[in-house]
Amino acid sequence: MLDIKRIREDYEGVKKAVESRGHGDFGLSLVPELDAKRRAVLAEVEAMKNKQNVDSKEIPKLKKAGEDTAALMAEMKELSEKIKEKNGELAQVETDLRNALLNIPNTPYEIVPIGESDADNLEVKKFMEPTQFDFEPKAHWDIGQDLDILDFERAAKLSGTRFTVYKGLGARLERSIINFMLDLHTSKHGFTEILPPFMVNRDAMTGTGQLPKFEDDMFHVPAKDFFLIPTAEVPVTNLRANEIIDGDELPVYYTAYTPCFRKEAGSAGRDTRGLIRQHQFNKVELVKFCKPEDSYAELDSLLAAAEAVLQILEIPYRVVRLCTGDLGFSSAETYDIEVWMPSYGRYVEISSCSNFESFQARRANIRFRRSAKDKPEFVHTLNGSGLAVGRTCAAILENYQQADGSVLIPEALRPYMGVDKIEKK
């Protein structure tokens, strides 16, 4: 959520920033009028309430003096009804204003390139060259089926398309990747491990920006009005909702493994094979809370922590800075890490590292106090995948495949796997 004061003071600047995303003004133009109306109605209501407060204090005094209060009380009754009416009007304007604000995306950071789609993203770094093979490499879905470690057909029997069953060393590989990532981030990068609920309420989903706009992308559990989390970002960021964090505690670093659930509603026909786009996938997430002045340095170190995973696993990747048109709703700046996927013949997103500045903090009401004397301020929140586990698994299968159909296990995973190779039985 954008700061209403900022919209008031720099409407043109905010408008320009929001429109740089390329999808209109997201209803921003409704805000000034709603804001003005809210303040006008608020002033009226408060004036009436002031009269009510002052006059109703007279009643016990009059009663004590033995005077008749019937006339005054009748008058007050009338006022009370007017207040109720005006209050309804105020509540309506406030709801309208809040809804308008909740549907406006974050303003892109100044260095975000202007662009329409992922074609306009800017490559800022590259690690290793794309893997070369002296044989015809296979796609991970074929490798997985040939080695009997991935079973898409039986998964379809259980849950339909976009689900996978991992089997044997496949299941073990997925679990090894999760443990490797968590161990790396907790022991080398200073993150505290969190194991959160996988279902959350509406407030949490609104706090990080998934609601109200993207309800259709989420799996909903009607029995309790819960949502299956689309990313650990939701429970982990909202862990600190409605808190005032002691300034000395910042920055706070959390990491969490969770499954993620997404409808993938708008992506029919895309990535229908393999592990790339699933309704349920595993992810290790990194979340940070920090002081505003530190957030861009924290984004750099967050990105570095995520990159470290692929560097240690020795898998080729590149980093791109997303352009305005590709930037997520809540984000002010995002770097995507894209891993080399031989079956696609291109780089595929495996992590998205974003600085949300105060956008989520304002929605979820996450503040901090620099010292005991200072007023609370909103923190900046950041998060990034560290990394998507299923895609990492796919990248390992494809980049580490051998001519004989086996797959070598990256050195760093061998202690977790107990074997150095997956081969056909």
Place this chain on the structure above:
RNA sequence: GGAGAGUUGUCAGAGUGGUCGAUCGUGCGGCACUCGAAAUGCCGUGUCCCGCAAGGGACCCAGGGUUCGAAUCCCUGACUCUCCGCCA
């Protein structure tokens, strides 16, 4: 799932219709005393909104209701605790 109790400021814990934003204690900040500290004493200590300001409004789990007036009464919901049931 059934029955009961509870949810108040950093914490602990009063308050059952009218100067209650809220007693007392504790914590925290400041001052005094002290060589320094402890102990003690004094003062100050929530958040949000509107307003240039003066000031005003709101918040005692959340949302409704009753009333001239609600932390206090009523209804609904969430959560916590105890007992029973069920269960990994």
